[in-house]
Amino acid sequence: MPAPGAPRLPALDAIDRRLLDGWQRDFPLEPHPFARLASEIGITEAEVLARLHALRDAGMVGRIGAVVRPHTAGCSTLAAVAVAPERLDAVGTEIAALATVNHCYEREHALNLWFVVAAEDEAAMLETMARAAAIAQAPVHDLRLRSEYRIDLGFPLQWN
Amino acid sequence: MELSPRDRALLAALADGLPLAPSPYAAIGRDLGMAEAEVLARLRAMLAAGIIRRFGVVVRHHELGYRANAMIAWQVPDAAIDAAGRVLATQPGVTLCYRRAPGPPDWPYTLFCMIHGRDRATVLAQAEQAARNAGLADMPRAVLFSGRRFQQRGARFATSEEGAAWTRSTGAS
Numbered sequence: 410m411p412a413p414g415a416p417r418l419p420a421l422d423a424i425d426r427r428l429l430d431g432w433q434r435d436f437p438l439e440p441h442p443f444a445r446l447a448s449e450i451g452i453t454e455a456e457v458l459a460r461l462h463a464l465r466d467a468g469m470v471g472r473i474g475a476v477v478r479p480h481t482a483g484c485s486t487l488a489a490v491a492v493a494p495e496r497l498d499a500v501g502t503e504i505a506a507l508a509t510v511n512h513c514y515e516r517e518h519a520l521n522l523w524f525v526v527a528a529e530d531e532a533a534m535l536e537t538m539a540r541a542a543a544i545a546q547a548p549v550h551d552l553r554l555r556s557e558y559r560i561d562l563g564f565p566l567q568w569n
Numbered sequence: 570m571e572l573s574p575r576d577r578a579l580l581a582a583l584a585d586g587l588p589l590a591p592s593p594y595a596a597i598g599r600d601l602g603m604a605e606a607e608v609l610a611r612l613r614a615m616l617a618a619g620i621i622r623r624f625g626v627v628v629r630h631h632e633l634g635y636r637a638n639a640m641i642a643w644q645v646p647d648a649a650i651d652a653a654g655r656v657l658a659t660q661p662g663v664t665l666c667y668r669r670a671p672g673p674p675d676w677p678y679t680l681f682c683m684i685h686g687r688d689r690a691t692v693l694a695q696a697e698q699a700a701r702n703a704g705l706a707d708m709p710r711a712v713l714f715s716g717r718r719f720q721q722r723g724a725r726f727a728t729s730e731e732g733a734a735w736t737r738s739t740g741a742s
Binding site for chain 1: 572580583584585586587589590591592593594595605609612613615616619620621622623624625626627628629632633640650651654655657658659663664665666667668669670671672673675676679682685687711713714715716717718719720721
């Protein structure tokens with residue numbers, strides 16, 4: 410991953426951009442999906458794989474995989490906690506390392522640390538919240554999902 | 570559709586994504602004792618059932634120059650929230666939109682959206698326009714730009730023991 414705040418993006422050509430933007434959904438479910446991408450773009454499978462390796466190494470591709478509906482394979486919530494500013498780095502790093510925490514961000518508010526907990530069931534989720542509260546030495550607020558109006562389908566990337 | 574233990578195992582095996590190799594589904598299946606055809610059939614079924622929302626390239630927006638990422642939350646009367654949410658969801662720049670339970674007394678906000686943009690001014694302008702269009706211009710709101718990112722990955726759904734083993738063996742990325 411590039412250093413935080415790194416000002417410049419590596420040069421991305423039209424093929425890289427297509428690989429990043431073109432298969433955010435409907436990635437081919439067939440035995441040789443990268444060969445399918447290659448034939449649609451007009452390059453070789455080996456070049457598709459080499460470019461995706463490079464984009465992953467640059468941190469631009471997180472993964473090629475499934476975005477799963479909340480509460481499908483377990484129980485999840487959004488959690489927020491007010492951490493003493495001088496402890497935020499240490500607390501954020503420690504909470505982020507909990508196995509059932511994904512997405513953990515500093516945000517600009519008195520509630521300054523936000524994270525998603527996704528666990529196999531509610532008990533495991535609440536246990537993670539309790540551990541996070543102990544790490545933060547502050548109450549962790551549980552902001553459960555009530556309704557979804559727009560879900561994560563990937564959005565078209567703009568390059569300028 | 571009820572998820573079977575094999576579906577769950579497949580989702581867990583996919584948490585870090587497909588291997589970048591010519592036959593990635595066969596490779597995923599090999600570790601699970603599952604034929605390539607079964608891997609593909611299960612993924613298709615979970616997609617058709619809406620359990621998998623999308624299957625594809627998950628980009629990291631920050632690394633692509635989307636440096637201004639704001640969560641915006643409004644305090645909206647319960648009776649108005651669904652109508653406002655449905656409009657907010659369609660506004661330019663809004664990438665996620667949902668209702669959540671209220672939090673502590675100093676967090677009365679229940680209607681959330683995310684806006685990813687390249688700079689703060691653009692995000693704030695999009696938020697203002699979205700609020701106007703959704704009838705939220707006069708509602709109390711909180712705008713929370715993100716700062717440090719400690720973790721961004723797919724959900725793992727591991728038991729704590731398995732998760733600890735995973736963290737030790739590979740390091741959280």
